Amino acid sequence: MNPMAENRNETVIEIRNLEKSFGENHVLAGFNLVVNKGENVVVLGRSGTGKSVLIKCIVRLLDPHAGTIHVLGTNMLDLKQEELDNMRAKIGFLFQSSALYDSMTVQENLEFPLRRHLKRNVKYDIAKMVDDALLSVGLKGTQKMSPAELSGGMRKRIGIARTLILNPEVMLYDEPTTGLDPVTGREINHLMLEVQEKFRTSSIIISHDMNCVRMTANRVVVLIEGKNYAEGTYDDLKKSQDKNIKQFFD
Amino acid sequence: MTLGEGISKPIKTFFIEAGELSQFAIRFFREGFRPPYEFQELLRQSYEIGYRSIPLVSFTAFIMGLVITIQSHPALEVFGAESWLPSIVSVSLVREITPVITALICAGKIGSSIGAEIGSMKVTEQIDAMEVSGTNPFKYLVATRVLSTTIMLPLLVIFGDMIALYGGFLGVNIRGVTTFDLYTTQVFNKLTFGDVLPSIIKSIFFGFVIGLVGSFKGYTTSNGTEGVGRSANAAVVISSFIVFIVDLLAAQISDILHLL
Numbered sequence: 071m072n073p074m075a076e077n078r079n080e081t082v083i084e085i086r087n088l089e090k091s092f093g094e095n096h097v098l099a100g101f102n103l104v105v106n107k108g109e110n111v112v113v114l115g116r117s118g119t120g121k122s123v124l125i126k127c128i129v130r131l132l133d134p135h136a137g138t139i140h141v142l143g144t145n146m147l148d149l150k151q152e153e154l155d156n157m158r159a160k161i162g163f164l165f166q167s168s169a170l171y172d173s174m175t176v177q178e179n180l181e182f183p184l185r186r187h188l189k190r191n192v193k194y195d196i197a198k199m200v201d202d203a204l205l206s207v208g209l210k211g212t213q214k215m216s217p218a219e220l221s222g223g224m225r226k227r228i229g230i231a232r233t234l235i236l237n238p239e240v241m242l243y244d245e246p247t248t249g250l251d252p253v254t255g256r257e258i259n260h261l262m263l264e265v266q267e268k269f270r271t272s273s274i275i276i277s278h279d280m281n282c283v284r285m286t287a288n289r290v291v292v293l294i295e296g297k298n299y300a301e302g303t304y305d306d307l308k309k310s311q312d313k314n315i316k317q318f319f320d
Numbered sequence: 321m322t323l324g325e326g327i328s329k330p331i332k333t334f335f336i337e338a339g340e341l342s343q344f345a346i347r348f349f350r351e352g353f354r355p356p357y358e359f360q361e362l363l364r365q366s367y368e369i370g371y372r373s374i375p376l377v378s379f380t381a382f383i384m385g386l387v388i389t390i391q392s393h394p395a396l397e398v399f400g401a402e403s404w405l406p407s408i409v410s411v412s413l414v415r416e417i418t419p420v421i422t423a424l425i426c427a428g429k430i431g432s433s434i435g436a437e438i439g440s441m442k443v444t445e446q447i448d449a450m451e452v453s454g455t456n457p458f459k460y461l462v463a464t465r466v467l468s469t470t471i472m473l474p475l476l477v478i479f480g481d482m483i484a485l486y487g488g489f490l491g492v493n494i495r496g497v498t499t500f501d502l503y504t505t506q507v508f509n510k511l512t513f514g515d516v517l518p519s520i521i522k523s524i525f526f527g528f529v530i531g532l533v534g535s536f537k538g539y540t541t542s543n544g545t546e547g548v549g550r551s552a553n554a555a556v557v558i559s560s561f562i563v564f565i566v567d568l569l570a571a572q573i574s575d576i577l578h579l580l
Contacts, residue, residue, distance in 0.1 A: 129452050155454035169449035172440070183453035232453075 080107040081140075082240060082272040083128065088137035089296075090123055097123050098134070099296030105240075105272050110262070112275045112283045114318060115293035121276040122166070124293070125242040128274070129161055130154055141240060159187045162233030162241045162271070166248055168225040170217040170232070177213040180204070180232050187236055203231040206268065207261060223254035230261060234269065241265065241273040247282045259285040280318060292318070344462075344536045351456070352463035361464045369430050369465070370472035374479065380425050381480035384417055385409070385487025393495055402496070406503050407510035409488045414511060418480045419519050420567055423526035426473060427559040431534040434465050435555030438538025439548040447539075462539060466531035473527025474520050481519075522570035526563050533559040 083105040090098040097120035105111045115121050126132040128139055130146055139146040144157055170179050180200045188194050204210050207227040217225060226246060233241065243262065247255035259282050265271055275286055283290060284304050292300040292307065292315060300307060300315055308319050389409045396402050438461055441447050450457040489503045537551040537558070 126448075131448050131451060151456075158452050158454050161452070163449070163452045165445045165449055167444050169445040171446055171449075172444075173437075182450075182455070186454045 081105070082107050082109075082142060083274065084138075084140040085124075085128070086138045088124070088127060088134050088139065090120065090127060090132065090134045096296055098127070098137075101137070101293065101296060102298055103274075103291060105274060107272050108266065108270055110266055110273045110275060110286050110288045112277055112287035112290045113293055114278060114283055114290050116278065119293050120296055121293055122244050125163070125244060125274055125276060128242060129158055129163055155186075159183075159236050160239050162230075162236070162238035164226070164229050164233060164241070164243045164246055166245045168217075168229035170220075170225055170228055172217050174216075175213065176204070176209075176215050176217070176220075176228055179217070179228065180235050183232060183236055199235055203235040204228075206234060206265075207231040221254075222250050223257060226250070226258050227261065230265065234265065237269065238271060241271045243273060243275040243277075245276055245278075247277065247279045252281070255279065255281060256285070258282075262286050278318070283318075340540070341533070341536050344539070345532055347458065348463060348466055348532065351458055352467065354459075356459075358460050358464050361460055362467055365464050365468035366472055369468045370475060373426060373429060373472075373476055376425060376429060377422055377476050377480045378483045380421060381418055381484040382487040384421055385413060385484035385489075386491045387487075388413065388417065389488040389491025390494060393491075403506075405492055406488065406498070406506040409491075410485055410507040410511055411515055413484045413488065414481050415515050415519055416567075418484050419477045419523050419526065420563065422477050422480045423473065423523065423530065423563045424560055426469070426476065426527075427530050427563060428556050430469060431530045431555040431559045432552040434469075434531065434534030435537040435541075436548055436552040438462070438465075438535055439541035439551040440545075442539065442541045443544050443548060458539075462535040465535050466528065469527040469531030469534075470524055471527070473530065474523040477519065477523040518570060518574040522566060525566045525570070529562045529566060530559045533562065 081104055083103065085101060085103040088098050088101040089096070101120075101124065103111070103113075103124075113121050113124060123132060127134045128141065128146065130149075134147070141157065142160060146154070146157065149157060170176075171182065174182065177200055180203055181196060184194075184196060184199060188196075200213065201210065204212060207230050209224060209227050209231065212220070212224070212228070217228070220228065241262075246258050246262065250258060262273070262275065263286060266273060273286075275282065277283055287304050290302060290304055290307055291298055294314055300310065300312065307315055310316065389405065392405060392409055393402065396405055396408070438447075441461070447457045447461070450460060485507060488507075489498070489500060492498050492503060534555040537555040541547045541551040543550075
């Protein structure tokens, strides 16, 4: 069963009139987006159109110039640092480059966010939590490996495991299949669907890989010139005769 | 580009960079001493920066002590003042040569390593990943490294002083015979608190500068892997330059305070 069907109207992320500029370059110019619980929304756009900027604004790696961002009912732009850190624990972020810490082993990479967010007076079985997270991405037994020993696909999986270890309610994927061969890319797409189903996450997936869009999207938002240009299911958009949309499918 | 623009642009860049470095230093004092403290990372960095620099500092200090003693010998021989050799060499080693050379060696080894490590973390989004995992990357990466270099450099200088003085002992014995007891008596009869203290105080500032500049260049890296190389290089050049300025200021202040 499609997980989004159960909670179709429960809004998890709501973005209104988001604006972000870099000098004279207006990357986001009044962007709007609503993501419902259990839904995978793909933001589709050409390189340099502000897709990554959008999700970096959601976790406040970048501060927008105007607009509002609500995640799980909390206005992200009003949070103090400590509140922001607590909110960030509920949001998993997979970076384009996976961003694994080179100086740490896989085990230490997964433990790093855990140690920041676990309550001090509760005893946790950290080793088991790491094992479980690695099992959920199909990479059990890699604890002692360093990021340099991992393939591109494995790095992405470990990156996903590192975010899953905190049981996030929201996942943000920044071009998850970029730089991977088609087979590994497909595996990552399946993994994202498994994460959606198993962890009941709501996700924004940034991509221009049409296989990824086709496999993972419950809904697609096309971002052109910093605004929502079109929105719909993959099949809806595929049928469109608009040349700006057709260019992604041709 | 006119000649005026050609001259004014580097000057403008210099002042902008100096301003940014000052802001970075202020941020270190504002954030570095507020909880939560990153003790584990501070210890790890102190081990990396301090303990792992011992072989290089030892070797350099030993050669310095030996060479300066050998080269000072003929000049003192002319005046029949060879017996002054341990005293004169020890004062110049402890006051000036060991702190400055150790700082320059560390600017090359530690400054470039900090610049390259933080720089590569910046361009591969590892710093962003740290931030979204709820860790303050400035405290975790910058504060720990700046504190480690500030603590470890004076210790390395004290260790380097001892090795350099031993090198001096071997240098004295190349052209004559002096017992170790006599040598140490001559050295410590001449060395005073006013020689050692300013040297340690300025080493603390050297360490701070090396850590701060390395971290600053790494943290502000841009333009991908090419930028990482530039940051590592700039960390060495700028911190070495500031080490000399601090040394000059320290000499003037010591003189004014009559510590010399």
